[in-house]
Amino acid sequence: MRVNPKYTQWGAVTILTGATIFTILILVFIIFFILEKGLPVLGLSFLTENPQEMGKAGGIFPTLIGTIILPVFALLIATPLGISTSVYLAEYTKETRITKVIRFGTDCLAGIPSIIFGLFGYIFFVITLGLGWSILSGGLTLAVMVLPTIIRTSEEAIRAVPNSYRKVSFSLGASRWQTVKKVVLPNALPGIVTGIMLSVGRSIGETAAVIFTAGSSLRIPSSVFDSTRTMAVHFYILAREGISSENAYGTAATLIIAVLFVNLLAYYTMHRFIAKRS
């Protein structure tokens, strides 16, 4: 039996369209569900007050601090390392065995699940280096985790800088480093910033790698050696231990808004970047 190709065509397109719409609906549902339940809880006092009874009542102020400090700390370490790695890969070498090893390492690192980062951060930073559950341990662990993202996006951005710019710069007597500093990096900057934003977004939402390295103290940290609790960790504890579903929704809404904001900012930067290029 042979079905008319017109009907299979129609059926296939319907199914494909349906699958795509369904995927988008899931996303929309998740965001609306969290915001609908969480926004009523969310208010200025929720953000600025300290939690009471382990988060059963009160606000989430200390976790906001943790959520800002840890990604900032991680990015302070990962950004210079990531950018200089990408500069090396894109500007300073041809494809050799070393670059292959570096690329393979980067890809592997990108695929490692966050629980492994958590284990590693715990045994290496917390125990072996004796940093304890602290901002330092958590930040360093997150830095290793986001490093591949920064390397990849920066390398892509650097490779997108037109080669003619480099040629002109060399022809005017610039050294390679001068060319990188004055022409390549300024023009790759928006793409690099996008990678940094995406890394910030990932750090904000991370739980498994953070909970075993930065701990979950609800006190406001006074130094990088203090433990801290991020919103994601707080939310996990509230939800999992059933402390308060109301505050869990409020925290989730804050978390979603923060992550969406950072990601949209990243896409916006990227978009501007691409628009400028063409």
Next chain:
Amino acid sequence: MNIKFKIENLSVYFGKEQFLNNVNLEIEANKILGIIGPSGSGKSTLLGALNRMNELEPHCRTEGTVLMDGVDINSSTYDVINLRKKVGIVFAMPVPLPMSIYENVVYGVRLSGVNDKKKLDELVEKSLTEAFLWNEVKDRLNLSGLRISGGQQQRLCLARVLAMEPEAILLDEPSSGLDPISTSKIEDALNQLKEKYTIVLVTNNTKQAARISDNTAYFLLGDMIEVGSTKQIFTAPLKKETDDYITGRFG
């Protein structure tokens, strides 16, 4: 006669392909040497050999010697960065760097560590004037170099080279994409500049070579067929290939 470049037995390869074949050529100082020939004849490769831009391409190999003022520029002790400061190049397509007109002009000078504002200002005015561009852009030096017309961009690229106060200027089909007015402005500029600089002009346009160059060399498939005074090349070429090309019977 003052010889700026003396090229001896120069061959250049990219990978397995040979782009220049055993070229011998002397380039006089304070003259314009026009280089003509069909595409693929090795004209641009010759320019790349004079300021060692060729070596930025992968798998480039150079044989023979290029002497500049009697010094071998390919010797391992020769400072390539210094060479490129002395031998400026204007590419076929105008490529302003994505920065202001002002910063484009002073780019090379700043690299050498000159940051004195007054000195840079003077240099910008002088270079843009020499490139016949000053009057058109003097009120908008902070405008991005990408936002002026193609003809203006090409003169900006020339000004950028002039600001380095080089000894020689190489031009690789500088007016291939330009309108006749911009082209004539560039030619006017070159005519004045040859008093100070040695100029090598690669062009696809034989009329342009006839108009402004003092000497002309004809290249074909990597070989230099003939070189002589422009008048001689265009009126009484010694080789049949040259005659075929300039009278349009080529190919």
Next chain:
Amino acid sequence: MKLVGEKGVQRILMITALSAISSLLLIALFIFSEGLPFIFNYGVGNFLLANEWDPSTGHFGIFPMIMSSVWVTLGAMVVGAPLGIAGAIFLSEYASPIIMKIVKPTIELLAAIPSVVYGFIGVMVLAPIIRNNLGGPGLSLLAGCIILGIMILPTVISISIDSILAVPRSYREGSLALGATTWQTTHMVTIKAARSGIVASIILGLGRAIGETMAVIMVAGNSVNIPNSALDSVRTLTANIALEMSYATGMHREALFATGVILFIIIMILNSIASVAIRNRNAKK
């Protein structure tokens, strides 16, 4: 930069470029040095194939966790792969460029939503539906599969789109010129040509699913057993580590690191396969 000179800059950059690979080695070193001795002391067979996990009596068999991870991951594939590949085909072959431009980043936002939020949605929305309609505890293998299936969608979709778009236009034009409908062209020519990239997207999705922790802890129920049905509560390898890490000491902690070793090895194998598949895709271009 006069201070260090060109050669110095190059050397510094090269050293920093080794940061990623040295991090990887450091991670491997520390996880393995904590976990491997335990595996050999306890016995590879006893560790991998025994059914009993009871740290208080010194029983550390992770076979149930391995099976649970395998089932959860396969289930996630059943949910996520067809949906993701269908979405990728629609976006790259049938949608207008404007729709592609809007929808692709929207779907990538799915990857930005923290895994704890997925877990929470699973607990609040999905588990009750399963409990009320199909029975069982609700927090189950099935819930884990569905949530993970959704979580791998962005990975599957974006890598599949890249692979489909990498297929030369001329292939499609040739097929269309012979009178094929667009769908015939898609499934007979385009998908075949993009096959290795689509496979890579699925394998990377597998890696993501098997490594996911927080969402699975929240929705899968966490009891240690080999699942008999999709409605059973299960505990994956990752969940096992995360649940007990906060209080484990001594041999118990080593056993958790040993679980990490197994996970690390599985992930490395999957990543290597995926990177070979992607290299095949790029080589074809």
